[in-house]
Amino acid sequence: MKTTSRSVGSVLLVLLSLAFLSPIYLMLVNSFKDRAELYRNALALPSSFSFQYYGKAAEKMNFMTAFGNSLFITVISVLIVVVLASMTAWMFVRTDDRLSRFLFLLLVSTMLIPFQTLMMPLMQVMDWIRTNLHIPMLNTRGGLIYMNVGFHASMAVFLFHGFIKSVPVALEEAATLDGCSKFGLFWRIVFPLLKTITVTVAILDVIAMWNDYLLPSLTLSDKALRTIPLSTFYFFGEFTIQWNLAMAGLVLTIIPVVVFYLFAQKYIIKGIAAGAVK
């Protein structure tokens, strides 16, 4: 009795989760249909599987370039955030003076500021740096990476800070007696202990930066620099929507996300829970 009701429950749960994902189904089936077939019935399976719209969409979106840009910008930004934020958080925890507490509070209290409050003045500051210090902050990958680091700094320091507080200081004292420099001490002794929280920070930032549209749209204007969300936006704006082509394009943009999810699923779900609860 109990086992049958359990398997019925299992079947229902699977059906419910598949129904929940029905928009994905619609996107997939319609990416293979020609226009006439799509308008006849948007819900049915396609009569044939041809990948011609994928090729066309990839070409129109300049997909490989956009993918490369997104990958480069996300990976470098996340690496820099992890390196700088962990070092900063460690110093703040181990040097518990007024300055550290003030800076930490400053970081944390800005977490509530919406992006829209900062976007316009941020562009003015970056423009000022460009004209007066001759550092190309706008319309470059480097500039976007710089701003990504700034926006994700507070959350990352906050997470590392909370974690490092629970790391015993005794190990570090022993290493100091052995004549280890601060730099060596941090990278050889402390950082390896921060693996779990590093994964959390990295995953949260990868998801946020990979999907970000507004900041890249304000900073990047060259076609060759577009990230995936940017090229998707222009792809949809260029012509009256041909849904079969559009759906093929959207499937392309989702493939990297799904692959990432399949490989890092366990870490993503743990990381999300850990990041939110803090």
Place this chain on the structure above:
Amino acid sequence: MSTRYRKEKAWYALFTAPLMIVFATVVIIPFLIGIGYSFISWDGIPANPKVFVGLDNYTALLKDHRFLTSAWHTIEFTVLALVLVNVLGLAFSLLVTQKLRVSNVARTLFFMPNLIGGLILGYIWQFVFTDAFKSIGEHTGMDSIFYNWLIHPQTALFATVIVFAWQMAGYTMIIYVAGLQGIPDELIEAAKVDGAGRWHRLTRIVFPLLMPSFTICLFLTLSGAFKIFDVNLSLTKGGPNNATELFAMNIYNEIFGYGHYGLGQAKAIVFFLLVAIVTLTQVILTKKREVQY
């Protein structure tokens, strides 16, 4: 002694200064000069003068009909989204903690939409609400429910709520699951022995102990809904007739669309204050209701 002290200071600066400089130029300085911009009138063209107008921008936004409408729609959207996201998230979390064989698969599938960016989600659902809905209506005869939702102001707002819920439900589910797993089995067993039914166990034991998760989830959905932009842009572009132009998009359009940099920035400052007040009040209120066992 003093060289040692100086050395310590140098290490401190070396470790913290790089990040703090980036942070200052990207967040702190823009925030401060942003307050300044809200008191001037400027069209964004560097050659044109910036005129100090005092509080004029703030009085103007109080009379800006479109801004007030968008504020009202944002509140409507946020309330609906808050309810739908958390009801779904909580229901999913209860379902996937039933110790069924497929629980992990279901959890994985429920969470998936959260990884797809808001812009792309909006485009997927634009197709669902226009062509797929029309198709469903034609094939089932239920065309009083299934028609193009994006051309009517009210249904277009509901559509935005649905897309936001689709994105966020799995996220809150993860947090509720973590909360549920933290409730000791003995408590539930003891209640069973005392003869408490399923519903009583849920409302008298599980929900009160889940208050910390409610605090987090309400905070996340509240601030997420209030600040929604990407989905808004790709799903409806604020249409039809600005009926779904929410707060963040109104600010964006005021600044970059109409070139009212001062007025737009004043709106952005008001937006910040509202986000801060609303979310902090909510955290304080729900924190009070957390219980210990």
